[in-house]
Amino acid sequence: MSSPKVDPIRQHTLPSQVVKDDEPKLVAAAKAGEISAFEELVGRYERKIFRLTQNITQNKEDAEDAMQEAFLKAYEHLGEFEGNSRFYTWLVRIAVNQALMKLRKRRPNVVSLDEDVETGEESVPRDVQDWGPSPEQRFEQTEMSGILQSVITDLDPPFRIVFQLRDIEELSTEETAEALGLSVPAVKSRLLRARLKLRQKLDRYFRQGENQ
Amino acid sequence: MELESYLDQELDPVLRVSLEEHLLKCKKCRLIVDTTKKTIEIYCNAEPAPLPQDTRNRLHQALAKRLRRAQS
Numbered sequence: 001m002s003s004p005k006v007d008p009i010r011q012h013t014l015p016s017q018v019v020k021d022d023e024p025k026l027v028a029a030a031k032a033g034e035i036s037a038f039e040e041l042v043g044r045y046e047r048k049i050f051r052l053t054q055n056i057t058q059n060k061e062d063a064e065d066a067m068q069e070a071f072l073k074a075y076e077h078l079g080e081f082e083g084n085s086r087f088y089t090w091l092v093r094i095a096v097n098q099a100l101m102k103l104r105k106r107r108p109n110v111v112s113l114d115e116d117v118e119t120g121e122e123s124v125p126r127d128v129q130d131w132g133p134s135p136e137q138r139f140e141q142t143e144m145s146g147i148l149q150s151v152i153t154d155l156d157p158p159f160r161i162v163f164q165l166r167d168i169e170e171l172s173t174e175e176t177a178e179a180l181g182l183s184v185p186a187v188k189s190r191l192l193r194a195r196l197k198l199r200q201k202l203d204r205y206f207r208q209g210e211n212q
Numbered sequence: 213m214e215l216e217s218y219l220d221q222e223l224d225p226v227l228r229v230s231l232e233e234h235l236l237k238c239k240k241c242r243l244i245v246d247t248t249k250k251t252i253e254i255y256c257n258a259e260p261a262p263l264p265q266d267t268r269n270r271l272h273q274a275l276a277k278r279l280r281r282a283q284s
Contacts, residue, residue, distance in 0.1 A: 035279045042275060047260040050267065064267050068274050075278060128243040136254050148258055167252050173220070192216040199244070199251040206247075 070095035
């Protein structure tokens with residue numbers, strides 16, 4: 001029996017495409033003291049790490065400092081990296097720690113990530129419309145980047161950071177929980193809330209585009 | 213939470229089948245699921261912007277200084 005109307009779930013949960021097969025070799029070379037190998041790893045991930053630290057800190061200066069500190073720390077502690085996880089995941093965890101320290105310093109009153117936060121129940125929107133197959137292609141790339149950035153910035157940090165790690169950096173639920181010191185159920189409930197909130201916010205742009 | 217597990221392909225197979233049966237009948241839920249999947253996909257596939265040149269320069273200067281120290 002076929003069920004043509006239910007799309008197969010996209011494989012966004014597969015290991016990140018950003019991690020290339022030669023990563024373990026590069027890491028081994030960097031550990032052996034080959035500077036160019038470490039520089040290659042930095043060049044590969046600097047944009048993603050900066051986006052991560054920016055999304056956490058919401059401050060360019062802090063984001064830059066956190067990124068620098070993350071790469072320097074990664075270099076200094078490379079000998080401790082045992083290869084049980086992907087290097088990129090390990091680097092993300094270091095960068096998250098650096099960025100959270102900056103965030104807490106600048107905004108001590110920000111809701112602690114490990115506190116219980118009200119995830120609440122999402123009400124089902126009354127009017128739900130289709131976005132069409134590729135709603136993002138109706139926008140110029142820079143315009144789309146601006147929309148995605150402004151929409152995610154609106155989320156409170158406990159939701160934004162979980163979404164960032166799980167759906168943008170493609171960490172597993174368990175890795176996200178470990179990186180943030182949260183339980184797996186807490187990650188899941190925050191993630192659902194974040195995904196639905198973002199969907200709701202993007203709906204404004206995409207349904208409008210649909211009618212244009 | 214069933215929706216969360218469904219989106220992550222972790223839903224119990226029995227629940228999954230019944231949820232998919234519901235989705236076939238209920239356009240509203242189907243659209244919510246589809247657009248939520250699309251939301252994840254768009255963010256996941258979004259390319260990070262290039263580093264601002266001054267930010268990149270400062271990063272590489274800091275690294276070069278540290279790496280030189282390691283070599284000496």
